[in-house]
Structures are given as structure tokens and as C-alpha cells.
Amino acid sequence: xxxxxxxLTRTQLQIQPNNYLKKVRQGTEVPRREDMDKKPDSRSExxxxxxxxxxxxxxxxxxxxxxxxxxxxxxxxxxxxxxxxQKAGGAFIQMEDEIGSACAIIGARWGGSRAMTATSGPGYxxxxxAIGFAAVTxxxxxxxxxxxxxxxxxxPTLSSQQDIYQARYGSHGDYGIIxxxxxxxxxxxxxxxxxxxxxxxxxTPVILLADEVVGHMREKITVHTGDRNIKRPKQRFAVSxxxxxxNGANSLVEGQLHDDMGRRIGHLPNKSGEFIEKINRKIxxxxxxxxxxxxxxxxxxxxxxxxxxxxxxxxLNAVKRARGIKDDxxxxxxxxxxxxxxxxxxxxxxxxxxxxxxxxxxxxxVWPFPEDLLRQAAENVHTVIVPEMNVGKYxxxxxxxxxxxxxxxxxxxxxxxxxxxxxxxxILEEEGVDE
Amino acid sequence: MNKLYEKYIKTESLPTxxxxxxxxxxxxxxxxxxxxxxxxxxxxxxxxxACVSGIGCSxxxxxxxxxxxxxxxxxxxxxxxxxxxxxxxEKKIVVFTGDGDCLAIGGNHLLHAAxxxxxLTVVMVNNYIYGMTGGQKSPTTPKEAxxxxxxxxxxxxxxxxxxxxxxxGASYVARWTTAHPAQLxxxxxxxxxxxGFSFIEVLSQCPVQAGKSVYGEKDPSxxxxxxxxxxxxxxxxxxxxxxxxxxxxxxxxxxxxxxEYLDKVEKKLKxxxxx
Ligand SMILES: Cc1ncc(C[n+]2csc(CCOP(=O)(O)OP(=O)(O)O)c2C)c(N)n1
Ligand code: SF4
Ligand SMILES: [Mg+2]
Numbered sequence: 255x256x257x258x259x260x261x262l263t264r265t266q267l268q269i270q271p272n273n274y275l276k277k278v279r280q281g282t283e284v285p286r287r288e289d290m291d292k293k294p295d296s297r298s299e300x301x302x303x304x305x306x307x308x309x310x311x312x313x314x315x316x317x318x319x320x321x322x323x324x325x326x327x328x329x330x331x332x333x334x335x336x337x338x339x340q341k342a343g344g345a346f347i348q349m350e351d352e353i354g355s356a357c358a359i360i361g362a363r364w365g366g367s368r369a370m371t372a373t374s375g376p377g378y379x380x381x382x383x384a385i386g387f388a389a390v391t392x393x394x395x396x397x398x399x400x401x402x403x404x405x406x407x408x409x410p411t412l413s414s415q416q417d418i419y420q421a422r423y424g425s426h427g428d429y430g431i432i433x434x435x436x437x438x439x440x441x442x443x444x445x446x447x448x449x450x451x452x453x454x455x456x457x458t459p460v461i462l463l464a465d466e467v468v469g470h471m472r473e474k475i476t477v478h479t480g481d482r483n484i485k486r487p488k489q490r491f492a493v494s495x496x497x498x499x500x501n502g503a504n505s506l507v508e509g510q511l512h513d514d515m516g517r518r519i520g521h522l523p524n525k526s527g528e529f530i531e532k533i534n535r536k537i538x539x540x541x542x543x544x545x546x547x548x549x550x551x552x553x554x555x556x557x558x559x560x561x562x563x564x565x566x567x568x569x570l571n572a573v574k575r576a577r578g579i580k581d582d583x584x585x586x587x588x589x590x591x592x593x594x595x596x597x598x599x600x601x602x603x604x605x606x607x608x609x610x611x612x613x614x615x616x617x618x619x620v621w622p623f624p625e626d627l628l629r630q631a632a633e634n635v636h637t638v639i640v641p642e643m644n645v646g647k648y649x650x651x652x653x654x655x656x657x658x659x660x661x662x663x664x665x666x667x668x669x670x671x672x673x674x675x676x677x678x679x680x681i682l683e684e685e686g687v688d689e
Numbered sequence: 690m691n692k693l694y695e696k697y698i699k700t701e702s703l704p705t706x707x708x709x710x711x712x713x714x715x716x717x718x719x720x721x722x723x724x725x726x727x728x729x730x731x732x733x734x735x736x737x738x739a740c741v742s743g744i745g746c747s748x749x750x751x752x753x754x755x756x757x758x759x760x761x762x763x764x765x766x767x768x769x770x771x772x773x774x775x776x777x778x779e780k781k782i783v784v785f786t787g788d789g790d791c792l793a794i795g796g797n798h799l800l801h802a803a804x805x806x807x808x809l810t811v812v813m814v815n816n817y818i819y820g821m822t823g824g825q826k827s828p829t830t831p832k833e834a835x836x837x838x839x840x841x842x843x844x845x846x847x848x849x850x851x852x853x854x855x856x857x858g859a860s861y862v863a864r865w866t867t868a869h870p871a872q873l874x875x876x877x878x879x880x881x882x883x884x885g886f887s888f889i890e891v892l893s894q895c896p897v898q899a900g901k902s903v904y905g906e907k908d909p910s911x912x913x914x915x916x917x918x919x920x921x922x923x924x925x926x927x928x929x930x931x932x933x934x935x936x937x938x939x940x941x942x943x944x945x946x947x948x949e950y951l952d953k954v955e956k957k958l959k960x961x962x963x964x
Contacts, residue, residue, distance in 0.1 A: 319776050340958055345775040350801040354768035357761065361741070361772030364759060365780075369772070387762055499739050499757040499773065500780055504699070506752065507759040509744075516758075517702055 295480035302475055304442040304468045305330035305372075308398055309338060310477060311446035312370050316484040317396070318344030319362035319369035321355040323377060326410045327466040328400035331372035352377035356384035360393045364507055366498040368450055368484075372398035374466075375408060378417060379424075385459050386425030389533065391507045392492050394453035396446070398462040400469040401563075403669050412669025413466035415563055415643040421461045422621045428530055430537030432544055433461040433621035437566040439473035445618070452544065456536060457492040463620060465643070467564035467671055491540065493532040537622050545624035548616040549631050551577055555613030557637040557681050560628070560652050562617040564671055565641050571674040572681075573614045576607040607678045610685060620648070625655045632656055637684045639664055641672045660684065697721040697735070702753050707746065710909030712867040712893030716814055717750045719870050720783070723877035724756075732882060738781045741770040743795060745787035746821045746895070747814035764794030767802045770809050778951045781810070781881050788815040792828040792848050803854040803886050807950035810880040810887040813850055816895040817903050824898030835902040851890050851928060851941050860885035860947040862928075863940045866892040866916035876940070885949045892916050892936070 302310070309331045312320070320339045322332035332348065339346040344367065349355040352373050359369035373381060378399045388395050401417050403409030417424075421433045432452050434445040442464060449460040489495040494514045497503035506516025511526045519525040537544070551573050552558065561569040574580075615631045617624060632638060637660045640649035646665035653661045664680055666672050690700065698721065707713045727733040740751035744763035751758045761769045770782045791799055791813045802809060818836060819825040825838040826845070833842040855862050861883040865873040873891060880887030900907040906915055923937035930936050948956075958964045 319772065321772060340954075341963055345778075345954075347771065347775060349768065349771075350797050353765060354771075354798055354801075357765040357768035358772030358775070360761075361759065361769035361774075362776035363772075364757075365773045365776030367776040369776070383762055384765070500736070500777060502736060503757070504755050505757045507761075508752070509761060515699075515701075 293480040295478055295482060297476050298479050299474055299476055301472055302439055302443070302477070303330060303470060303472045304436070304439045304464065305400065305470065306334055307439045307443040307475060307477070308372070308446045308462065308464070308469075309334040311443040312396070312450070313338055313342045313344075314478045314482055315368065315447040315450035316482060317368045317370045317450060318342065319346075319359060319365075319367040320344070320371065321347045321349050321358035321362070321369070322371050322373065323349055323352050323355050325352075325374045325377045327402055327413075327469050328372045328374045328377075328398060330469075331398060331400075352380040353384065356381040356397065357387075359395050360384060360388050360391070363393050363395055364499045364505070366500075368394075368454075370396040370398065370450075372400065374400045375402045375404050375410070376406065378420065382420070382424040383426075385431070385461075386427055386429060387509050388459040389425065389429035389431060390427075390509055390511070392457035392494065392496070392533075393459065393507070394450075394457055395459050396449045396453055396462060397459060398446070398464060401463065401465040403667075409669050411466070413564060413643060413671065414667070414669065415465060415565065415648075416645075416667075417463065418620065418642070418644065418647050421463045428534055430458065430534045431461065431621060432456065432458055432537065432619065433463050434618060435463045435562040435620045436468050436618075437563055437616060438468065438475075439471060440475040441618070442468055443475055443477060451487075455487045455491065456540070456544070457489060458537065463563065465564050467567075491536045493529065493536060541622045541624065541626070544619055544622060545627050546618040547624055547627045547631060548618060550614040550616070551579075552613035552615065552631055554611055555635050556611040557639065557685055558613050558615050558632050558635045559639045559641065559677060559681075560615045560617065560632075560649075561641055562620050562648065565643060566614065566616040568672050568674045569614050569641060569677055570616070572677040573612050575674055576610040576612045576678060576681075578608060607682065610678070610681055612678075612681055623651050623655070628652070628655055632659065636660055637662065637681070639677065639680050639684070641666065641677055641680075643667070643671060693718075693721055693725055697724060697755055698753050699755055705753060706749055708897045710894070710896040711746070711820075712816060712891070712895070712909075713747055713750055713814065715867045715870050716747070716812065716873070716891050716893060717753070719874040720750065720785075720812065720877055721754070722874040723881065726874070726878045727881060733781055737779070738783060738881070739773065740783045740785060741766045741773065742785040743787070743790035744821070745790045745819070747787040747816070747893070748785055748790060750785045750812075750814070751783070764790055764796075765798065766790065767795060767798040767809070767811070771802060771805075771807055774807060774809060775951070781808075783877075783881060784809055784811045786811060786813050787820070787827075788813065788817065788829040788850070789819045789827045792850055792853075796828075799850075799854065800857060803857040803859040803888065805950040806858050806860050806886045806947050808884050808886070810877070810883075811889065812877060812880075813888065813890045814893045815850070815890050816893045816899065818895050818899035820895040820898050824895075830903065834899075836899065851888065854886070854888045855928070855942045858886070858947065859888045859942070860944040860949075861887035862942040863888075864890040864892070864936070864938045866913070866920060866938060867894060868913040868916040869938065872939075883943075883945070884952075885944075885947055892920075892938075
């Protein structure tokens with residue numbers, strides 16, 4: 255029989271990298287060939303498309319299995335990984351559908367390989383049952399959703415943020431989940447790596463909720479060029495700690511509610527209730543460790559824009575316009591105006607917004623909802639504008655937490671991103687013109 | 690307790706949830722017999738075997754095994770198994786599935802796994818009914834059978850899983866019944882050691898949710914007797930019911946030359962200088 259030797263040793267390496275490397279250093283184990291090839295970690299600057307950045311980051315993050323099914327606007331990820339995954343010693347398969355893709359990555363993760371799939375729109379809907387299975391079996395997987403407009407086939411080539419609630423509540427039943435929302439190509443790269451680490455740390459599926467704008471834009475970013483030394487976190491947060499397959503543990507991965515041994519408890523209301531509570535609380539009790547927001551010009555702000563994903567880009571531009579900030583250092587290589595011109599939006603900025611003390615709160619981890627961080631950041635403002643590319647969904651969460659503020663939804667559907675001017679006009683409307 | 694049971698069954702999880710007279714217990718015992726055959730001969734240690742199953746009574750068969758087991762989603766066992774196999778190509782994966790799980794909701798995965806000829810062993814328990822949900826028509830339910838969802842008699846042409854996967858490229862295909870436990874055990878062992886997609890259909894009984902209308906009998910032992918009477922040992926030709934309507938059993942198809950999926954992947958990567 256011919257076995258994939260490269261793949262084998264890689265997988266085994268992932269199981270016990272620390273012990274193994276220690277033994278290599280002590281000289282009690284001969285380093286395997288591909289470890290001698292291991293390049294030291296270093297960084298370089300490259301121009302990448304968002305989807306490409308995501309694929310590259312997955313390989314760096316130790317992902318060694320990718321299963322997918324092509325769909326716009328996420329297709330570049332499966333295309334790139336159809337060669338890169340195998341070059342890295344991992345495995346790739348184009349499955350017969352997205353249900354199969356989501357299931358295959360769960361299977362691969364129990365085999366010991368970090369695993370990912372990527373999709374959009376209808377494909378993401380098809381994955382929902384498997385996401386619930388990953389949540390209840392505490393399988394660390396990463397699912398990328400490069401959002402397009404829906405419902406149904408909807409708008410294959412245009413952007414949206416309509417899946418914000420599906421990302422949190424898409425599968426049936428109650429479970430906790432982590433969802434990251436990148437606003438730039440650099441964040442597509444960084445958040446992909448972070449997604450793998452959070453998935454392993456909290457033993458949970460993690461969704462990278464991107465959208466067509468960040469998926470398809472190109473920016474100069476910093477990437478890792480070497481190989482990563484992947485640490486295997488302790489299963490501190492797992493409700494039922496479990497061992498990868500083929501380690502002699504007789505693991506039982508069970509979709510029915512189960513005890514530590516994997517035995518079903520679904521027919522026992524008390525035990526089941528406890529299980530559900532734990533599976534939710536392992537995320538909700540640790541929001542402090544997971545939550546991540548970025549603020550700009552919030553120190554003296556009277557009004558805040560709360561935005562996530564690609565919409566944070568025009569939101570930041572709006573802040574800079576109002577504040578008279580010209581340099582690009584805040585969000586490097588900020589190109590939203592050019593993107594807008596490409597999309598046929600003609601922008602004139604004649605109105606004077608300079609009296610508006612506006613800041614931006616950019617939400618990086620959209621779920622679990624970063625309540626405390628948001629409250630702190632928005633403490634001194636009275637108006638909060640929430641632009642999003644959907645009918646106004648996430649603003650309900652913002653309203654719930656900032657109930658004592660003037661929270662103004664700013665929905666936009668159809669595929670065009672908000673313009674900085676639209677956002678500033680909205681603030682002007684709420685804050686009034688300086689007399 | 691039986692030695693084989695002690696070695697392969699998590700006795701603390703017993704009793705199983707199977708009803709008295711159910712065929713699943715016989716199949717479970719045949720499977721551990723097959724594991725033992727391979728383990729004791731040193732061919733495949735049982736620590737190199739993992740099981741994956743879908744949803745249905747038959748998918749509970751592996752949940753009591755002292756092995757690594759994944760009890761997954763209705764219809765999707767094969768997709769999970771393919772991911773597991775690709776991540777650990779050196780291991781052997783056995784999939785337990787039902788007629789509904791495998792041929793209805795999981796049909797698409799079956800088509801593609803068979804066409805890939807990926808090294809998995811599928812044990813499809815065909816009890817001609819949806820047992821777990823209480824006796825509704827399945828893709829194998831005989832025509833005219835009255836079930837909870839075919840009250841006027843089933844009108845759909847039943848699907849022959851063995852012929853289906855053979856036509857697609859599965860390289861080991863066998864059919865046995867719960868009345869042939871020794872042969873079944875041997876077939877499962879052969880299927881596991883065969884490199885390629887092995888598909889073993891087991892004609893089984895669900896005496897609780899299906900009876901006379903489906904099997905012509907209600908009593909489990911009579912149903913099994915029926916399986917002996919209404920089958921014939923296949924000796925080549927086309928694996929179809931004979932003129933008396935008897936169903937072929939035995940090894941229906943085997944091709945040891947057929948290239949296995951992971952081997953094909955390896956070959957491609959080598960040709961590209963990637964291995
Ligand atoms: C997506 C989904 N749809 C429906 C069900 C309900 N369901 C559970 S088992 C089953 C049928 C099982 O039939 P079969 O595969 O023949 O297994 P058996 O119980 O007969 O062994 C169905 C429809 C489910 N669990 N999941
Ligand atoms: S319902 Fe039928 S298939 Fe299910 S355990 Fe009972 S007898 Fe077996
Ligand atoms: Mg059945």
C-alpha cells in the first residue's frame with residue numbers, strides 16, 4: 255500500500271509538536287526531513303487579494319485540510335488551496351456540495367488536522383446543520399463566509415452583511431460560537447490565523463464573516479513567510495474534553511447531547527439542560543478573552559459610528575473627513591474612495607463637517623457581542639450611528655446595550671457600500687448643523 | 690460475558706437501544722467478529738480502525754464499540770468519513786448507515802464516494818423502512834408495501850444500492866442478510882482489508898416498525914427464514930433478482946485493479962514533483 259508519508263508525519267506532528275520538538279532538540283529524536291526544511295518565521299510585504307490572503311493565512315495557521323465547493327464570491331479560496339494545501343503536505347478535496355464540505359472538515363479535524371472550508375450565500379445556508387454538529391461535539395473548525403447579497407441566489411457578485419444573524423444563530427438549537435469580521439486584506443490574513451487559534455482554544459467552530467468587498471479587494475499587507483510553530487492549547491474551556499482519533503482513547507463524537515464519555519443524555523432533561531448551559535457559557539463567560547474592538551478618535555467624540563466588516567472603511571473615512579485627518583496611517587492603504595469610483599459612485603464632499611466630533615468603534619469579533627467593550631468605548635457619546643449592508647440587524651444588539659443613547663440604524667441593501675458622505679450626512683442630521 | 694463483547698463493546702453503555710428481535714444486534718456482532726479476525730491475524734490492528742455513522746437505528750451500531758467513533762448527521766456519514774480518511778490515509782474507516790440514511794438523504798454523498806473509489810468500508814443496513822422515526826417508507830421499501838407514509842401501498846420503484854455503487858465504480862460490493870452472520874462477518878473483514886470503496890448491504894429486519902406488509906412476516910425469526918428462502922447465492926452474471934424474484938446475495942462485484950482515490954492523489958502529486 256502506498257501511504258502519503260508527508261501527510262502522515264505532518265498530522266502526527268500536529269498532535270504533539272512540543273514534545274516532538276523538545277526531543278529533537280535534546281537529540282533523542284531524529285528530525286524528519288520536512289522539519290529540517292522548516293523555514294524560520296519571518297515577514298514580508300506583498301500585494302494580495304482578500305480571498306488569497308485568507309487562503310495563505312490558513313496554511314500558515316497550520317490548516318492541513320480543506321474541503322469546499324465553488325461559489326462566488328469565495329471561489330478564489332478553494333482555487334488557491336487546491337494546490338497550496340497539498341504543497342504544504344495537507345489534503346484537499348472538492349466535495350459534492352457544501353453540506354459534504356462542512357462535514358468533511360469536521361471528520362478531518364478528528365483525524366488531527368486543522369481544517370477549513372469557505373463559501374458564500376446559499377452554500378453557507380447548507381452548512382448550518384454541520385455547524386450545530388461542530389458546536390455540540392466541540393470540534394474546532396474554521397468556516398469562511400464571504401458574504402454576498404441574498405436571499406436565495408440573490409446577488410452572487412455583490413456584497414452584503416445580511417448573514418450577521420445567521421452566523422450567530424444559523425443552526426437550530428442553542429449554542430455559542432465565535433464570529434470574526436475583517437475590514438481589510440490585512441485583517442483577512444490576521445483574523446484567519448486568529449480564527450484557527452480561537453477555535454482550538456475554545457473547542458468551537460469559528461466563522462470568518464467576510465464580504466465580497468474585502469474578499470475581492472487588493473492591498474499591500476504583511477505576511478509570514480516562514481513556518482509556524484503551532485502550540486496545542488489545553489482543553490480548558492471544553493465542556494467534554496476529548497482526544498483526537500487514533501490515540502487509543504476510544505473517543506465517541508456524538509451529535510446527541512452527551513456526557514464526558516460521549517454517552518447520550520438527550521433523554522435526561524436535567525443533565526441536558528446543564529450541557530446546553532455549559533456549551534453556551536464557555537463562550538459567553540469568556541467574552542473578555544475573545545472580544546476585540548478598535549476605536550478611532552473616540553477620546554473626545556460626541557457621536558460614534560459603530561461598524562464592522564467592509565463598512566468600517568467608509569465609516570473611518572467619514573471620521574477622517576470630519577476630523578481633517580489626511581494621512582493614511584490609521585487604516586493603511588485605505589482605498590475606499592477608489593473602490594467607490596469603480597462602482598460608479600461619484601463623491602463630492604463640499605459640506606463642512608469639521609465641527610462634528612465623531613469617532614469610530616470598529617467591531618472585530620462580532621459574536622460573542624462585545625457588550626462591555628462597546629459600553630466603555632461609547633460611554634461619553636450621545637449619538638451612535640450603525641451603518642450596515644442589510645436591513646438593520648446588528649444595530650438591534652447595539653441598541654440593547656446602548657439603550658440610553660440615541661442609536662440610529664443606517665441600513666443599506668442592494669450591494670453598494672455606504673459612502674463616507676452618506677454617513678456624515680446622517681450624523682449631521684442627528685447632531686445638527688453648527689450655527 | 691462473551692470475550693469478544695468484553696474486548697470490543699463498552700459494556701457500561703449497555704443495554705443497546707435496539708428493540709428485541711432487531712437485526713442490528715446480529716450485524717453489530719458480525720462487525721466485531723470481523724475486527725477480531727483482522728486484529729488477531731495481525732493484518733489490521735483494531736486500533737487502526739475508526740467508525741463513522743449517520744442517524745437511524747442502524748447508525749447506533751458502532752456507538753457501543755471500544756474504538757474511535759463518530760455518530761454524525763442524518764445522511765452525511767460518508768462525508769465525515771472522507772474527511773477523516775484524507776486526514777489519516779493510513780487508517781481504516783468503517784461506515785454504518787441505514788437504507789434511508791445512505792440512499793435517501795445521503796444519496797449524493799454515496800454517488801460521489803463510490804465514484805471516487807475512496808478506501809472506506811460501508812455497511813448499509815437495509816431493513817426496508819425508516820425504523821427510528823417509526824415506520825415510514827424508505828427508498829428500498831417494496832412496491833405496494835403499506836407503511837405509515839404509504840398508506841395505500843408504496844408506488845416508488847425501490848433502489849438497489851449494490852447495483853448503484855457498482856455502476857459508479859465501487860470496487861468491492863457484497864450483500865448478505867441477518868440470516869447469514871458468518872458470511873457477513875467474513876465480508877466485512879474482506880471489505881475492510883480491500884483497498885477501495887467497499888459496500889456491504891445487509892438485509893435486516895425491523896420487526897417493530899415494519900411487519901407483514903414489508904417482509905411478508907411479523908416474527909423476526911420468520912423474517913430471517915424468509916431471507917434464506919428469498920435469496921440465491923450470486924455466481925456471476927448480472928446481480929439482479931432471478932425469475933422467481935429471489936435476491937442475489939454473496940460477493941456481487943470485486944475489482945482489485947481499480948485505482949483507489951488516495952493512490953490517485955499521490956500519483957498526481959508525485960507527477961508534479963510535490964511528493
Ligand atoms: C436532517 C434530518 N432529517 C430527518 C431526520 C429524522 N430521521 C432520523 S432517522 C431517520 C430515518 C432512518 O432510516 P434508516 O436510515 O433506514 O435507519 P433505520 O432506523 O431504519 O436503521 C429519519 C428520517 C433527521 N434526524 N435529520
Ligand atoms: S425500531 Fe426497528 S430498526 Fe429500530 S431498533 Fe427497533 S427493531 Fe431495530
Ligand atoms: Mg432503515
